[in-house]
Amino acid sequence: MKIPKQARRQARQLFRVCRPQGLLDDTRVRAAVTAVLDRRPRGFQAVLAEFQRLVKLDLTRRSARVESPAPLAPEFQERIKANLTQHYGAGLLIEFAQNPALLGVLRIRVGSDVYDGSIQARLTALEQAL
Amino acid sequence: MSTILQEIEAQIAGVQTSVKRQNVGIVREAGDGVARIEGLTEAMLNEMLDFGNGVTGIALNLEETEVGAIVLGDFTSVKEGQEVRTTGKLLSVPVGKALLGRVVNTLGLPIDGKGPIATDKTYPVEKIAPGIIKRRSVSQPVQTGIMPIDAMIPIGRGQRELIIGDRSTGKTTICIDTIINNARLNTVAETTGDKTHRPLYCVYVAIGQKQSNIARVVDVLEKNGAMPYTIVVAAAASDSATNQYLAPFAGCAMGEWFMDNGMDALIIYDDLSKHAVAYRQVSLVLKRPSGREAYPGDVFYLHSRLLERAARLSEQAGDGSLTALPIVETQLGDVSAYIPTNVISITDGQIYLETGLFYQGVRPAISVGLSVSRVGSAAQVKAMKQVAGRVKLDLAQYRELAAFAQFGSDLDPDTQKKLDRGRRIVEIFKQKQYAPIPVEIQSLVLWAVQNGFFDDVAVDHVKECQEQMSEFFTTRKSDLLKKLSKEKAFSDALTPEIKAAVTEFKQGFRPAVAAGAAPAPKPAQK
Numbered sequence: 001m002k003i004p005k006q007a008r009r010q011a012r013q014l015f016r017v018c019r020p021q022g023l024l025d026d027t028r029v030r031a032a033v034t035a036v037l038d039r040r041p042r043g044f045q046a047v048l049a050e051f052q053r054l055v056k057l058d059l060t061r062r063s064a065r066v067e068s069p070a071p072l073a074p075e076f077q078e079r080i081k082a083n084l085t086q087h088y089g090a091g092l093l094i095e096f097a098q099n100p101a102l103l104g105v106l107r108i109r110v111g112s113d114v115y116d117g118s119i120q121a122r123l124t125a126l127e128q129a130l
Numbered sequence: 131m132s133t134i135l136q137e138i139e140a141q142i143a144g145v146q147t148s149v150k151r152q153n154v155g156i157v158r159e160a161g162d163g164v165a166r167i168e169g170l171t172e173a174m175l176n177e178m179l180d181f182g183n184g185v186t187g188i189a190l191n192l193e194e195t196e197v198g199a200i201v202l203g204d205f206t207s208v209k210e211g212q213e214v215r216t217t218g219k220l221l222s223v224p225v226g227k228a229l230l231g232r233v234v235n236t237l238g239l240p241i242d243g244k245g246p247i248a249t250d251k252t253y254p255v256e257k258i259a260p261g262i263i264k265r266r267s268v269s270q271p272v273q274t275g276i277m278p279i280d281a282m283i284p285i286g287r288g289q290r291e292l293i294i295g296d297r298s299t300g301k302t303t304i305c306i307d308t309i310i311n312n313a314r315l316n317t318v319a320e321t322t323g324d325k326t327h328r329p330l331y332c333v334y335v336a337i338g339q340k341q342s343n344i345a346r347v348v349d350v351l352e353k354n355g356a357m358p359y360t361i362v363v364a365a366a367a368s369d370s371a372t373n374q375y376l377a378p379f380a381g382c383a384m385g386e387w388f389m390d391n392g393m394d395a396l397i398i399y400d401d402l403s404k405h406a407v408a409y410r411q412v413s414l415v416l417k418r419p420s421g422r423e424a425y426p427g428d429v430f431y432l433h434s435r436l437l438e439r440a441a442r443l444s445e446q447a448g449d450g451s452l453t454a455l456p457i458v459e460t461q462l463g464d465v466s467a468y469i470p471t472n473v474i475s476i477t478d479g480q481i482y483l484e485t486g487l488f489y490q491g492v493r494p495a496i497s498v499g500l501s502v503s504r505v506g507s508a509a510q511v512k513a514m515k516q517v518a519g520r521v522k523l524d525l526a527q528y529r530e531l532a533a534f535a536q537f538g539s540d541l542d543p544d545t546q547k548k549l550d551r552g553r554r555i556v557e558i559f560k561q562k563q564y565a566p567i568p569v570e571i572q573s574l575v576l577w578a579v580q581n582g583f584f585d586d587v588a589v590d591h592v593k594e595c596q597e598q599m600s601e602f603f604t605t606r607k608s609d610l611l612k613k614l615s616k617e618k619a620f621s622d623a624l625t626p627e628i629k630a631a632v633t634e635f636k637q638g639f640r641p642a643v644a645a646g647a648a649p650a651p652k653p654a655q656k
Contacts, residue, residue: 115151
C-alpha cells in the first residue's frame with residue numbers, strides 16, 4: 001500500500017502521543033487504534049498501516065533476543081537481564097531462545113545491535129579470513 | 131610446504147575472534163539498485179554496508195526510521211527480509227602504479243582479463259579536497275600536443291579545464307591526444323634518462339559511454355603506446371546508475387594517490403553530463419526532493435567536490451598535482467543550460483568546441499573567442515609565450531574582418547594582410563586526430579608564421595608546408611630542436627640559427643601539384 005505523506009505525518013503524531021517519557025505505552029496504543037477505527041477519518045487505513053510500522057520498529061528497538069545452544073540456568077538469565085537493562089535502560093522485552101546451530105556461547109540481539117560470540121560465528125569469520 | 135604452514139598459522143593467529151558489537155538491519159524494500167533498510171541505527175553517511183554474498187552498498191539516506199542505500203554489485207540478489215550489516219568503513223578503491231595499463235570498473239576490479247591487480251594500497255572514494263595552505267600556484271604546463279590549445283588556451287598542472295561542446299565535436303579526441311602526447315614525452319624522457327622531466331600519469335574515466343567506444347579508446351591508447359601510463363576506469367551505459375555515479379570519485383582517488391606521492395596526474399571525466407544524469411536517477415529512486423530539470427538540489431556540490439580535489443600541492447605537501455579535464459556535452463550549443471553553467475563556474479576555464487567549425491573543416495573545432503584558460507601564460511614554456519602572445523588577437527581581428535570582407539568591397543593593404551595572416555593561422559591550427567605535435571615544433575611553426583615565412587605560401591599549401599617544415603627540423607636540424615627543447619626559449623643566440631634554418635627550408639620548399647591540376651608548361655625546344 002502506498003502511504004501518502006499526510007498519512008505518515010498523522011501516524012507520526014499519533015505515535016508521539018503514545019510515547020510519554022520516551023517509552024511506548026501499550027494502553028495508549030490500544031486506545032489510539034480503537035479511536036481511529038471508531039471514527040474512520042479519511043485515509044485511516046494508510047494512517048493505521050504507518051502507525052503499525054512505527055510501533056513494530058519501536059518494539060524491535062526495545063526487543064532483546066538471547067540465543068544459546070542449550071537452555072540457560074535461571075540465575076544466568078537474571079544476570080543477563082540485569083546487564084542488558086543496565087546498558088540499554090528499562091523497558092527492554094527480553095526473550096530467551098535455543099539455537100543448537102550456534103555450537104557454543106551466546107548470540108544476543110538488542111534492536112539493531114548484535115553481540116555474536118558463538119562458535120559458529122567465529123568459524124565463519126575464520127573461513128572468510130582464510 | 132613449511133612456508134605454507136607458516137602462512138596459514140600467521141593468518142589464523144591474525145584473525146580477531148573476540149566478541150564485537152555489530153549493527154544490523156533488515157531490508158524492507160529493494161529495487162532499481164536501491165534498498166531501504168529498517169534498523170541500522172548506527173549507520174553513518176556514505177558508510178559501506180554488507181548485504182552478504184559479496185554484495186555491498188553505501189548508506190546515502192539516513193532517515194528517522196530507515197536507511198536508504200545504493201547497492202554496488204548484483205542488486206538482483208538483494209531480497210526483502212535480508213539482513214544487512216554496517217562495516218564501519220568508507221568505500222575504498224585500490225590505488226598505486228600497479229593499476230597503470232589496466233582497465234578497471236568502479237570498484238577497482240580489473241575487467242580487461244589480464245589477471246588480478248597486485249596492490250595493497252587503498253584510498254577512500256570520497257575525500258576532502260586539499261586545503262588552501264597545502265596548495266601552490268599552477269606554473270607547469272600540460273602539453274596537450276594540440277597547437278591551438280597549447281598556444282592560446284594553455285593548461286597547467288593542477289588546473290581544471292572544461293571541454294564543452296555538442297556531440298561528435300572532438301571532445302574525447304582532445305583528451306586522447308593529450309594522453310598520447312604525454313605518454314610520448316614520458317617514453318622519450320625514460321629512454322634518454324632525463325631526470326628533470328616529471329612524468330604525467332593519466333586516468334581516463336568513462337561514464338555512461340558505449341562499451342564499443344571505450345574499447346576503441348583503449349585500442350587507440352594501446353596502439354600509440356600510451357596504456358603503460360594510463361588507467362581506464364569504465365562505468366559503461368550498461369552499468370548501474372550507482373556505478374556510473376561513483377566512477378569519477380573512484381578515478382579521482384586513483385589520481386590522488388599520484389598527487390599525494392609527489393607525482394603528477396591527469397584525470398579525464400568523460401562525461402559529467404551523464405554523471406549528473408546517473409546521480410539524478412539515484413536521487414529520484416531514493417525519493418530525494420528534486421529541483422530544476424529534476425536534478426537533486428546538490429548536483430552542484432556533486433561536481434564541485436569532485437573537481438576541487440584536483441590541485442597542485444606545495445613542496446611541503448609533496449609537490450604533486452592532479453589536473454582535471456572534465457567533459458560536458460551540450461545540446462544544440464546551449465552553454466547556458468543547468469549542468470554546463472554549473473561546471474563552467476567551477477572550472478578554471480573552458481575549451482568550447484563548435485559544430486559549425488567542425489563541419490567547415492576546422493578540426494579541432496575550437497572556438498577561440500569563447501574558450502579561455504584562467505591560468506593563462508603562467509602554464510606556458512617561454513618559447514611558446516614568445517610566439518603565441520599575439521595569435522589570439524590576430525585571430526580575433528581576422529574573424530571580425532572576415533565577416534566584413536564577405537561583402538566583397540575593396541580592401542586596403544593592411545586589412546588584406548590581416549585577412550591573409552588570419553587564414554594561414556587557421557590552417558596552421560588544423561590538426562589530425564591522434565597526431566599530437568611536440569611543443570618545440572609548435573613554437574617553431576608559430577615563430578615562422580609570426581615572422582612572415584608563411585605569407586607567400588598559398589593557403590591550400592600551408593598545411594603541407596607546415597608538415598614538411600616539421601619533418602625538415604626533425605630529420606635535418608635535430609640539434610637545433612634539441613637546443614630549443616633545452617633552452618625552452620627563443621634566445622638571442624638561437625634566433626638567428628632558427629631564422630637561417632627556416633630560410634633554408636623555404637628555399638627548398640615546393641608545394642606538390644594538386645591532382646587534376648594542369649601540368650606546368652614544358653620549356654620550348656630549341
